[in-house]
Amino acid sequence: MHGNAAAPRPGGTGHAERVFRVQRAFADLGGSVHGPGELAEKSGLDDSTVFRILQSGVYQGVYERVGRGRYRLGTSTAHLSLHALADAPGNAAHQALEELRAVTRGGLVLLYMLAPFSGAHRQCIDMAVGDSDLAELGLSTREVLTVTRSLRTGASGRTILAYLPDAIQRRVLAEPVPDGAGPGVYRDNDRLLRSLADIRDQGYATGHEECMTGWNSCAAPILWHDSIVGSTLLLKPAHVMPEPPAEIIEATKTTAAKLSSYSSAPFPTP
Known part of the structure; x- marks a missing residue:
């Protein structure tokens, strides 16, 4: 003993x-x-x-x-963690997404969390898109819910992946790039690993048409008790945001920090 x-x-x-x-x-x-x-x-x-x-x-x-x-x-641990965010006082989690959208003047804001089932993946659990119709913007439900499940795809996926243990990173890097990913997706694993180190150093990620053609992004990690549970993602058309400016990066990081403050239960690593 x-x-x-x-x-x-x-x-x-x-x-x-x-x-x-x-x-x-x-x-x-x-x-x-x-x-x-x-x-x-x-x-x-x-x-x-x-x-x-x-x-x-x-x-x-x-x-x-x-x-x-x-x-x-067990699965009840994941259940508690999801409720900790979903039941934040006064629906504060969704309000935080709406505030980010307002500050960034009309960006699309999505909240991704580690999926409690199906291995090392993420799922979109909330979004702030105003009166926008995703189909009219050229975004399909499949792209939002399916292509973006992979942690190797997009700023939000790489942000989550950057804080996961090495064993899970290796598992994700062994996966193929999802069909339908954007032209900017990281196909080279060495380049992808370098990007993960940059994310940990900077506390955010930027994406250039990784998940969807014509859309650039900025993401920041949501950490509960120093463990990664998800990420906040801001999307804008590439012609509107060729590069995320400093104020958008800071606003995205601030929103992620606010969501990180809602932690009340440990979240399992896949």
């Missing part, structure tokens, strides 16, 4: 604090499936405490048992 159980951190004591430390250990270790021993070592708790927390969590749907003595975060 691990005998180096750490004292509770400031801000939490007793059983609740230990439960949160086990959840956090899943995110810090990366990957998806872990045993009680490695979770104990990462969380600073003894094996028996971690085992009891896992057993109780399986019953509550917080964890799932995978094979003999291995566990992963």
Whole structure:
């Protein structure tokens, strides 16, 4: 057994604090499936405490048992995380998107979150497009919901990918570029990896016709408890925004920071 159980951190004591430390250990270790021993070592708790927390969590749907003595975060964790954003006070999440659209004078604003199912993908869960008809703008539902699922495609996808563990990045880079992607999509994996380093350094990404022909973009990460959960994306026609100006980049980052402040539950890594 691990005998180096750490004292509770400031801000939490007793059983609740230990439960949160086990959840956090899943995110810090990366990957998806872990045993009680490695979770104990990462969380600073003894094996028996971690085992009891896992057993109780399986019953509550917080964890799932995978094979003999291995566990992963359960689907209820994803459910709680989605509600944490969707149920922000006064629909504040959508209001933040509307404010970004107003500040950027008519851009299309989309909110992408890591999909709780189907592996390392993202899904659009909200948008602020005003009175715009996406079809009239040359955007199809397929492009918004299907082509953009891949994390290797577009500023919003690369922004999420930049903060995921190396193992997941390798998995995504092994995927083919989606059919229907724009002419600016990153097809060279070395170039794509360099872009991920730039995103982490700068805190944002810009895209040039990556997902859709004729549309440029700017995206910034949404981080909960230092874990990536999604990104905010601003789209404008390429002829209107050949390059995202500094004020649009800052506005997009500010919106993502606001959405990051709504964190209330850890979000699972795919």
